[in-house]
Amino acid sequence: MSSLKGGVGKTTVALGLASASFSRGLRTLVVDLDPQSDASTGLDVNPEDYANIADVLENPKERTVRRAIAPSGWNQHHEGSIDLLVGSPSAINFDGPHPTVREIWKLEEALASVEADYDLVIIDCAPSLNALTRTAWAASDRVLVVAEPGLFSVSAADRALRAIEEIRRGVSPRLQPLGILINRTRPQSMEHQFRIRELKEMFGPLVLSPQLPERTSLQQAQGAAKPVHMWPGEHAQEMAGYFDDVLDQVLHSMQSGEGASRVGGAAGGGARQSATVAFSEERADSPVVAVESGDQSEDAFTPDE
Numbered sequence: 001m002s003s004l005k006g007g008v009g010k011t012t013v014a015l016g017l018a019s020a021s022f023s024r025g026l027r028t029l030v031v032d033l034d035p036q037s038d039a040s041t042g043l044d045v046n047p048e049d050y051a052n053i054a055d056v057l058e059n060p061k062e063r064t065v066r067r068a069i070a071p072s073g074w075n076q077h078h079e080g081s082i083d084l085l086v087g088s089p090s091a092i093n094f095d096g097p098h099p100t101v102r103e104i105w106k107l108e109e110a111l112a113s114v115e116a117d118y119d120l121v122i123i124d125c126a127p128s129l130n131a132l133t134r135t136a137w138a139a140s141d142r143v144l145v146v147a148e149p150g151l152f153s154v155s156a157a158d159r160a161l162r163a164i165e166e167i168r169r170g171v172s173p174r175l176q177p178l179g180i181l182i183n184r185t186r187p188q189s190m191e192h193q194f195r196i197r198e199l200k201e202m203f204g205p206l207v208l209s210p211q212l213p214e215r216t217s218l219q220q221a222q223g224a225a226k227p228v229h230m231w232p233g234e235h236a237q238e239m240a241g242y243f244d245d246v247l248d249q250v251l252h253s254m255q256s257g258e259g260a261s262r263v264g265g266a267a268g269g270g271a272r273q274s275a276t277v278a279f280s281e282e283r284a285d286s287p288v289v290a291v292e293s294g295d296q297s298e299d300a301f302t303p304d305e
């Protein structure tokens with residue numbers, strides 16, 4: 001889950017998608033790559049009991065990775081299996097503007113040793129285009145760009161898609177945008193409807209349906225560290241349904257080997273599919289989805305030559 005802007009709902013979408021995946025019985029791993037560690041809080045894990053993402057980026061060997069993976073507290077509420085690769089404020093030390101190629105591949109290296117245990121890996125990114133986000137993208141098959149229906153959303157989403165395309169061309173051919181997920185819409189707001197139309201005109205089928213409305217039940221579930229699928233009330237169930245929909249699109253995109261659309265990319269690019277279908281070289285991997293948000297931050301994107 002990605003956005004270059006803060007606070008548009010990356011973590012909320014990552015947790016909603018995780019809730020959908022968990023409820024469906026998929027073995028799910030959430031990677032908390034944001035130094036703010038909000039996903040770790042939302043998944044009800046006490047980080048003190050585990051190693052964390054900073055340890056993993058320091059030393060991406062299997063032993064460290066397994067020590068940094070915690071079962072989510074969600075497992076108490078429902079049958080199934082959802083784990084967290086624990087976040088840490090120290091991850092900020094790995095978020096420099098000019099990562100080396102080796103640094104960019106560290107998360108991929110780390111996940112390669114555990115991903116056979118999972119059907120879906122969801123990465124919650126920090127709101128920037130620095131090393132951590134590029135590390136997430138290099139480890140991912142798809143990027144879900146989260147955007148708010150605001151004034152800068154078109155330019156923000158455009159920058160995010162261009163950055164994804166740079167990484168696809170320069171680093172990881174399998175990477176594709178899953179699409180732009182518009183979050184926090186108010187159907188009665190003329191401004192929001194205008195911005196949504198604008199995004200659709202600009203990006204066509206890359207704008208995913210449904211758009212997610214603003215609902216306090218999401219905040220309540222998040223605040224209580226519970227999956228939205230298990231939160232009572234009509235609105236929570238409505239949101240759960242939307243996240244089921246997004247999950248369907250993730251899984252469909254992995255099966256077909258295509259994003260909702262493409263940004264100048266050749267079809268497929270050899271997408272990794274389920275745990276049994278190998279991507280490009282020799283490994284059989286589970287799909288990995290990073291969540292970002294399209295944003296107007298000023299960080300310059302500097303592709304590695």
Ligand SMILES: Nc1ncnc2c1ncn2[C@@H]1O[C@H](COP(=O)(O)OP(=O)(O)OP(=O)(O)O)[C@@H](O)[C@H]1O
Pocket residue numbers: 003005006007008009010011012013034036038125126127183184185212213214215216218219222293
């Ligand atoms: N659809 C929604 N309805 C209501 N509240 C929402 C919705 N989406 C996000 N929020 C709320 O907005 C706030 C910011 O969302 P969130 O933390 O998911 O954003 P973020 O992009 O992960 O932020 P950051 O860049 O700081 O990591 C949170 O309090 C969250 O509960």
Ligand SMILES: [Mg+2]
Pocket residue numbers: 010011012034038124125
């Ligand atoms: Mg967040």
